[in-house]
Amino acid sequence: xxxxxxxxxxxxxxxxxLLSINGDLTTAHNTFDVFNPASNEVIARAPDASSExxxxxxxGARRALPAWSALGWEERGAYITRYADALEENKEDLVTxxxxxxxxxxxxxxxxxxxxxxxxxxxxxxxxxxxxxxxDTEQHTVEVHHTPxxxxxxxxxxxxxxxxxxxxxAPCLVTGNVMVLKPSPYTPLTSLRFGEIAQKxxxxxxxxxxxxxxxxxxxMTEHPDIAKISFxxxxxxxxKVMASSSTNxxxxxxxxxxxxxxxxxxxxxxxxxxxxxxxxxxxxSGQWCIxxxxxxxxxxxxxxxxxxxxxxxxxxxxxxxxxxxTDLGPIQNRMQYNKLIDLFDDVKKNGYEVPLGGDxxxxxxxxxxxxxxxxxxxxxxRIVREEPFGPILPILAFDSVDDVxxxxxxxxxxxxxxxxxxxRAEAIAVxxxxxxxxxxxxxxxxxxxDIPFGGFKQxxxxxxxxxxxxxxxxNTKTLMLRK
Numbered sequence: 288x289x290x291x292x293x294x295x296x297x298x299x300x301x302x303x304x305l306l307s308i309n310g311d312l313t314t315a316h317n318t319f320d321v322f323n324p325a326s327n328e329v330i331a332r333a334p335d336a337s338s339e340x341x342x343x344x345x346x347g348a349r350r351a352l353p354a355w356s357a358l359g360w361e362e363r364g365a366y367i368t369r370y371a372d373a374l375e376e377n378k379e380d381l382v383t384x385x386x387x388x389x390x391x392x393x394x395x396x397x398x399x400x401x402x403x404x405x406x407x408x409x410x411x412x413x414x415x416x417x418x419x420x421x422x423d424t425e426q427h428t429v430e431v432h433h434t435p436x437x438x439x440x441x442x443x444x445x446x447x448x449x450x451x452x453x454x455x456x457a458p459c460l461v462t463g464n465v466m467v468l469k470p471s472p473y474t475p476l477t478s479l480r481f482g483e484i485a486q487k488x489x490x491x492x493x494x495x496x497x498x499x500x501x502x503x504x505x506x507m508t509e510h511p512d513i514a515k516i517s518f519x520x521x522x523x524x525x526x527k528v529m530a531s532s533s534t535n536x537x538x539x540x541x542x543x544x545x546x547x548x549x550x551x552x553x554x555x556x557x558x559x560x561x562x563x564x565x566x567x568x569x570x571x572s573g574q575w576c577i578x579x580x581x582x583x584x585x586x587x588x589x590x591x592x593x594x595x596x597x598x599x600x601x602x603x604x605x606x607x608x609x610x611x612x613t614d615l616g617p618i619q620n621r622m623q624y625n626k627l628i629d630l631f632d633d634v635k636k637n638g639y640e641v642p643l644g645g646d647x648x649x650x651x652x653x654x655x656x657x658x659x660x661x662x663x664x665x666x667x668x669r670i671v672r673e674e675p676f677g678p679i680l681p682i683l684a685f686d687s688v689d690d691v692x693x694x695x696x697x698x699x700x701x702x703x704x705x706x707x708x709x710x711r712a713e714a715i716a717v718x719x720x721x722x723x724x725x726x727x728x729x730x731x732x733x734x735x736x737d738i739p740f741g742g743f744k745q746x747x748x749x750x751x752x753x754x755x756x757x758x759x760x761x762n763t764k765t766l767m768l769r770k
Contacts, residue, residue, distance in 0.1 A: 296373035296487045298480060300380040306334050306498065307482035309347025310491025315340060319500070321476055324390040324617040325607040325653040331388075333475045336497040338506055341467070344495035345512050348438045348465040351492030356435045356463035360415045363461055367412035370488045374405045374453075377484055381477055385449055386608040388476045390616035390654070391571055393608055404453040410736045411457035416757055428768040433761035435463035436538060437514035440507040442528070443478065444520045445471035445619050446574045446676075451542075452478050454751055455517045456494060462760040467495045467513070469503055471520075473620045508532045515539065515760065519576075522700070522745045529748070540749035540759050543742060544674045545576045545702030548695035549731070550717060552688075552708030553585040557592050560707055561599050567705070567731045569603070569658060572615045573678040574623070576746075577703040577725075577732060580674055582682045583691050589684040593662055596682065597643045600658045605678070607653070618654040618677055627656055627677040630669060634679075639664040644679070666694055674700065688717055696722045701743030705731045724750070 305312040315334035323330045336344075355363070374381070382401045386393040391400070422429035441455040448470055459466045470478035475498035482496025497503065508516050508531040515538035518528045522543040532539050549564060551557055568579040584592045606613035618624040631647055644659030659679040661670050670681050685691035695704060705727040708714040718726040724742040727733060734740060734752070741750030749759050 296376055296484060298377050298380070298483055298487075300377075300384065300480065304331060304333050304476060304479045304498075305483065306336055306340060306344075307479070307486050307494070307496040308340060308344045309350075309495060310486055312483060312486060313340070315499075319472060321388055321474075322620075323387050324619050325609070325655075327621070327652055327654070331476055333472075333479065333498045336499040336503060338503070341497055341499075341503055341506055344467045344497050345438060345510060347492035348467055348495060349492075349512055351490060352435070352437060352465050355460075355465055355490060355493050358463070360461070363463065364412040366489055366493075367457060367460055368409060370485060371405055371409035371412065373484045373488050374408065374481060377480070378402070378405065381449065381480060384480065385477050386616075388474050389445065389448060390608050390619050392610075392613045392616055394611050395614075396571055396616075397608065400447055400450045404450040407450070407736065408453050408457045411461055414458075414461060414736070414757060416462070416754070416761065426770055428770065430766045430768070432764045432766055433462070433758060434764050436760060436762060437464060438512055439464045439466045439515045439517060439760065440510070440513040441466055441468040442504050442507065442516065442518045442520065443468065443470050445473040446571060446576075448474040449477050449481065451519050453481070455519075458751075458757050459517070459760050460489075460493060462757055464515075464760055465493050467497065467507065469497055469499065469507060472498065472500055504528075505531060508537075509534050511535045513537060517751075517759075518542070525747070538759075540751065541747045542576070542740075542751060543702075543745065543747040544700055545578075545742065545746050546580045546672075546674050546698045546700040547577055547703045547705075547723070548581040548583060548698075548721070549579040549705045550685075550691055550695065550707065551582070551584045551588070551592065552706065552710075552714060552717070553587050554709045555585075555588070555707050556709065557584070557588055557707075558595055561592075561596050563731065564707075565596065565599050565603075568680045569600070569615060569678050572605070572618060572656065573680070574619060574676055579680065579705070579731075581671060581695070582680060583685050583695065584682060586684040586686050589663070589682070593642060593660065593682050597660055600643055600660060603658055605655055605657060615658065615678060618656055621654060623676060624654040624656065627675065627679070630673070630675055630677075630679065631656075631659070633669050634659075634661055634664070637664075637668065639668065639670070666697075672698070692717060692720045696720075699745045702746035703727070703742075
């Protein structure tokens with residue numbers, strides 16, 4: 288393997304979309320349509336990889352593994368840093384393409400997603416897992432090493448296709464593994480382009496990107512030559528991934544759904560935090576696993592809080608993500624749009640109070656759903672129990688801490704949560720009682736390269752990011768030496 292090159296890497300984004308297999312860019316016999324969710328017009332035809340092409344990618348990865356894993360951490364890091372540089376060179380095109388296929392506003396969420404992903408790649412390239420010496424005496428030494436797993440299959444979602452894809456790529460490669468990545472068929476284009484960029488920088492077979500339908504994902508999860516699946520998506524699909532991965536006991540990391548609760552305690556200066564809470568619930572039009580999906584507010588401030596929250600929400604514009612005045616884009620795909628129509632119909636059928644929104648204009652060409660607030664629906668209502676994955680939020684009143692903790696924890700999900708209050712010690716005490724993988728206190732949605740992220744209960748298995756996230760891509764090997 289030669290050293291990473293430093294020449295400029297620019298990709299022509301007007302050319303056809305191609306699969307990245309074993310260092311080559313190739314077409315497929317079949318293609319499928321990719322839609323702009325703001326208009327539901329076809330913007331591109333993506334290659335529909337065959338099972339034979341997936342097999343070629345897997346076998347190419349196997350051939351690349353020995354030389355890649357034999358490199359030192361610094362050598363692999365140099366390649367990955369160069370990959371980050373190449374992504375940076377193509378940043379503006381990636382941002383535009385992300386908006387066109389996913390819908391999020393170009394000037395805000397699309398730009399920040401691509402920039403965050405590039406930063407992640409660059410920083411992960413600097414990380415290592417040192418050998419841990421747990422015993423060293425005159426007679427005996429015990430060391431703990433972390434070795435690569437092998438070929439990793441990544442299956443990525445449509446809500447953050449760039450960030451969540453590269454979240455998997457960088458730690459996988461830096462730990463000495465190789466990867467075959469399959470993006471969601473709803474948003475394959477940005478992944479195909481960052482796969483194309485990778486072929487210009489990384490050795491052949493280290494990273495392949497294949498687009499296609501869900502059946503490709505099943506082949507990956509069952510394949511005996513894939514050592515691990517890293518999956519981000521729904522809990523229902525995650526269960527299928529786990530079941531099919533059991534055929535050869537491959538390792539899995541599953542980042543799944545959530546029904547995150549935010550708790551605003553009595554005495555909180557709620558007016559100051561309403562903008563933060565709004566974006567935490569409605570950013571990306573509610574299409575993210577860690578969005579606030581249940582907002583619990585102490586009954587002493589609940590009524591005024593709802594009024595203020597509605598006034599804040601009224602100032603936000605839903606529209607085409609390419610329009611600089613747009614705050615919130617469309618729902619990414621028609622399947623999710625139809626699920627939201629069904630949920631909105633349930634809210635209306637049950638007569639819940641809706642101080643803002645509530646009616647989806649189905650005559651519009653795009654998948655536009657209005658910002659919607661549901662005031663104090665029953666705890667057993669669908670809007671409280673289910674993960675809507677759209678711009679609709681129930682705001683619920685509570686009287687006691689014991690009551691709200693019980694209600695927040697009464698969910699099969701346990702991804703994230705937040706607690707807001709004037710007494711820091713009290714807020715921390717409440718946070719410690721929440722059954723979630725991450726809890727923020729008087730802040731929300733803070734992530735970091737070295738901060739592990741994962742869920743409890745049916746929100747997932749394993750973690751991403753941090754030392755723990757790196758270790759998820761390795762075998763733990765204990766070496767015992769008699770002196």
